[in-house]
Amino acid sequence: MKTNTPKNTLDNFIRLLYVLLVLLLGLMAYLFFGQVDSKKNAAVQSDSSAVFIQPDSNFTHVWTAPSDWRMMYLSPSQKELVVYGRELIAHTSDYLGPKGSVKAMSNGMNCQNCHLKAGSQPWGNNYFAVESTYPKFRARSGTVENQIKRVNDCFERSLNGMKLDSTSKEMQAILAYIAWLGQDIAKDVKPKGSGIFKLKYLKRASDPDKGKLVYDAKCQSCHQANGEGVLAEGGKSYTYPPLWGVHSYNQGAGLFRISNLAGFVKYNMPLGTTYEKAQLTDEEAWDVAAYINSMPRPEKDLSKDWPEIAAKPFDHPFGPYADSFPASQHKFGPYKPISDWIKKHRKSKS
Missing domain, CATH: 1.10.760.10 (Cytochrome c-like domain)
Structure with a gap:
């Protein structure tokens, strides 16, 4: 039968102390690193909530073409x-x-x-x-x-x-x-994403001079400094279309209305832009649209357009008008006063 000697008792005591020390160190490490992780997670959560931006519902779940x-x-x-x-x-x-x-x-x-x-x-x-x-x-x-x-x-x-x-x-x-x-779209329905996005009005008139700066920086590399575009090989069509001049759209085109062109430019230009990742601000889009549509282009007889004068849109640039706003304001804005007048006029007639 084996009995404990003073030496064996001391060895056992030392082993016990060692085990307790290891456990204590493990507990301290757990508490320390757990606290660090908690602070880190809290910081991440705080930072995430600070930078998170709710997606614009205008650009989610938009309609797409059939496969x-x-x-x-x-x-x-x-x-x-x-x-x-x-x-x-x-x-x-x-x-x-x-x-x-x-x-x-x-x-x-x-x-x-x-x-x-x-x-x-x-x-x-x-x-x-x-x-x-x-x-x-x-x-x-x-x-x-x-x-x-x-x-x-x-x-x-x-x-x-x-x-x-x-x-x-x-x-x-x-x-x-x-x-x-349009095969999957119900009668009289306009799905989200159809047509051209309608930008909010500027509080000021759109500015062709500011627009030229945008054009020079963002547009002329494709459409050229004189707006003539770039012909494709063979000369039958354009790789980059002319934005003004004799080969561009005439004054009766839908994009000759600055609001239409501004919305088109904002979410499609310059090349590579999509509605998911715009490159221009609203002001830049309005101003560059004003610049492009202030340049010379083919004319068209518009005398039969808008037989009811009061039905002309706020940015139709040719008179006569049912309101008292000048042609320059109808072309470049500010548009909100004209739009408000049109809404009031139509409401009073109904």
Whole structure:
């Protein structure tokens, strides 16, 4: 039988102290690093809450174009029309421009220059709501317009050209493509992301001089210092379209309204910009739109536009007007006083 000697008792005591010391050190380390981690987590949480920005609901869950794989459900002839229609929108001038293979009837720009990604870019002046909202009454003509009229307006104004024959394969293809883009949208519905985003008014007039500074810094590398754009190889169309001059859109085009151009520029320009990541401020967008639309461009007879004068939009730059605001304010702003007058006038008539 083994008995404890004083030496064995001392050894056991030392081992016990060692174990207790290790446990104590472990507890202290746990408490220390746990506290550090807690402070770090608290700091991260505090920092995260400080920098978190709620997403703008205008730019979440926007409508998108139908996927190409769905064309498998179309008949071969219908698919051919849709694909040709998209090609015509993307490369209009190759077919219908000054050197077009089908007919020479427009200025060399493509529909896609104003209706981005063949009319499928959210907030890129797309066609999403065309199928669901036409035919409809338009105050500019004072009539109920169908899609053929709307397409030909673009040819005569934005492309500064001639009407496209309504019975032609080209018109039928464009209409088929527009119908394809809007196939899932209910009648009279305009989904989020359709058309052009409407910017808030400036409290001042938009300034072409300030806009020139923006243009020189952000735009001229593509559209060139004189606004003439860059022709594609072969000279049949433009890689970067002209923004003014004889080959650009005329004074009857929708983008000649500064509010439309400002909204278009804000979420699509310069190249690479999307609605998810804008590069220009609102003021820069308004000012550069004012600069571009102050430059010379083709004229158009607008005498039959807006037969009801009081229905003219706030930024239509040509009189006569039902209100007393000058043409310069209708063109450059400030727009809110005009908009308020229009709302009050329409309310008093109803």
